[in-house]
Amino acid sequence: MSNSRRMILAHFWLAFAGFGAALLLGAWQMFIRSPLSSWIGDPELYYRSVTAHGTTMAYVLPTLVAMGFGYFVAETALQRPLIGLRWAWLGFALAAVGTVTAVVPIALGRASVLYTFYPPMIGSAFYYIGVVLVVVGSWIWVALMSVNLYSWKRDNPGRPVPFAMFATVAGSYLWGWTAVGAALELLFQIIPVALGWRSTIDAGLARVFFSWTLHAIVYFWLMPTYIAYYTILPRAIGGRLYSDWMGRLAFILFLVVAMPIGAHHLFEDPQVGSGFKFVHSTFTALVSLPTLLTVFTICASVEIAARLRGGKGLLGWLGALPWDNPVMLGTAFSFIMLGFGGAGGLINMSYQLDATVHNTQWITGHFHLIFGGAIVIMYFVIAYDVWPHLTGRALASFGLMRLQLWTWFIGMIVVTFPWHYVGLLGMPRRMAYYDYNDPMLAGQAAPVIMSVIGGAILLVSGALFLIVLARGQRAPRIEPGTYRFSVAAHPPQRLPAALNGFGLWLALMVALTIVNYGFPIVHLMATPGTEVPAVLIGAG
């Protein structure tokens, strides 16, 4: 195995090991707060678990998958060795050390502040420093993606950048810039208090900084999924990508409008003016455009494949698709979950409707359906697709893969649909226990029990996933051949510079950030008396 393949596998294995542990915690949390269990004696244990689950699932898993898959794309799409392999190992080491540094204080109960930090709660400084290390490790990846792209462009002047690489670099730039918000919050607001240098914190300003990160981070999680839609699915089912241009436009739109929209996480926060909330809401509506473009392009690509396979009729071609192929199956599940989750998202981003669902289990249901469902199921698909090329060994348990994808899909629907429902009934999120004996809440007991069953199904599915990959590591050696990404129906010969580079779009991204965030941030920084005493959670 080459050194670079080993490096990529290390990313995936660390990501999936963390995923397995965090999945176990998630299932436990659902059980312990359900009517099936008595009230937990010490709620701190519950919040400790929630912090570990969120930190691992939101920071460690997607960041490492994006990094590993990004390096894989850079090597295979550009068809040359990765520049900066040592740096990539350094980035991985930082992420690994950061993960351990963050998880140990959580396990000790010194940082039960939940992964979104929630100042003025302040936990152990090591927790935040660990998260910063993960982010710094990922910034090395951002830089390497850029270096590899521009080196290739210098050697191939005028040639279109391979689409997979273009999309990967777009995702890396989005992450590089969106992580700045949380980094500012951690470095200038939270860590000084956690280290005992200050005892008050401007919680409102800190939340504004976090919202800078909080929404676009979701699109960063989404990027490997969308890249897989465009560059893996059409090839895997024997078709063509309907439009290379449309794909590039979608990723560019994500880059520009995924960023300046985070205030929709602050709709109920008093420190941001209603005008800015409306502007952010407007741009949030726009971010549905690249998803709609993607749904159209991918459906068209799938139809091309189906008709090439002899499919006929208005919808009859659906039957001609290779449904036994895990990539096809996983993508279909992902689309269904994206559809429901996206519809819920449109409700969340509507300034007035959000008041109905704010801080209820609806929100928990929403982001589990989008992230845990639509996005993570494609991480499985990516792993299944690239594993033989990384390990040089066959991944042959197709039946197990299909079972795994089916159980993940069913489990996630069974988990999240009841959550949406009880959220509409007003069930708050982030609670360690609920009094189901109260007549007001008694009706929520049955849907909550349903969702616990869904959690158990997900646990089984997660275990199956790890079993499939582990079996792949021990399978007989094969020659997997050259890895190929999808080819467009009309591969571009020449592209306008705007669709082959990022200068214009990065400028727009930064400009929109300044316009949408500049005034609220400067205003809060300049307003005296906005600091509140910190509440130490295990940091004392």
Next chain:
Amino acid sequence: MSRHVDRWVTSSVAITAAIFVAAAIIGFALLPWGQPGHRFTGLWDAICSAAGLVRASPASEPVVQPGYQMTSVVVTPQMLSGASAESIGRGATLALRCTMCHGARGMSLANTPNLAGQDPIAIYKQLADFQTGARKNAIMAPVAVGLSDSDMRDLAAYYAYLPRVAAEASGPAGAPPQIVANGAPVRSVAPCGACHGTLDSKAGAGWLSGQPVVYLRAQLDAFASGARHNDIGEQMRNVARGLTHEEIGVAAEYYAKLQ
């Protein structure tokens, strides 16, 4: 750059700017100004409001002040950390005048709070509140009135330094009752133990184990009636108002027995 690129630049910038301007006009002017019954003095006032500017209330709306003295202490977790030996020593001398009620080493049978090992921030805050009149007590007010700020810090440091010893009434407290361990979530009552010991302790919240049951009951009743009101966020008044008499009794007895 070719003309082709220029077209991408101009059109993308123009579309983005147009969307922003349209959203800004709607969000900053039309929506706030168009609200029926709005009370802005002009369009600019509406725009400033939508921008989130901190604005003084109109003169026609007088600020309602509470009819009592509020606490003036801003509690931060590290405010009294790292007390020096000198501070503790001065506190020991000052504490001589407290021994009549609070015992020679912070423990007594007088149904007054046992102060040995108490959270220093809690002691400091209560002394300051007695001094300003935010908390009223016929005995403590005259005692506290002559204390300087550093006197109060020294006293807090001294009592925090004393070892917690088992109170006379302490005994096997058993498992914490539900109101202490879980609170009453449907009534928005947080668990006592989340701030006052058993599960966790929070800055400024008194450590309740070994406190006299009479005292604990009296304070919860005083919070519930509003007679005691030096909890600046009304957190204790809200909790106490939501408790039944039975729950007050159970919690007080549990903490009184807890060592």
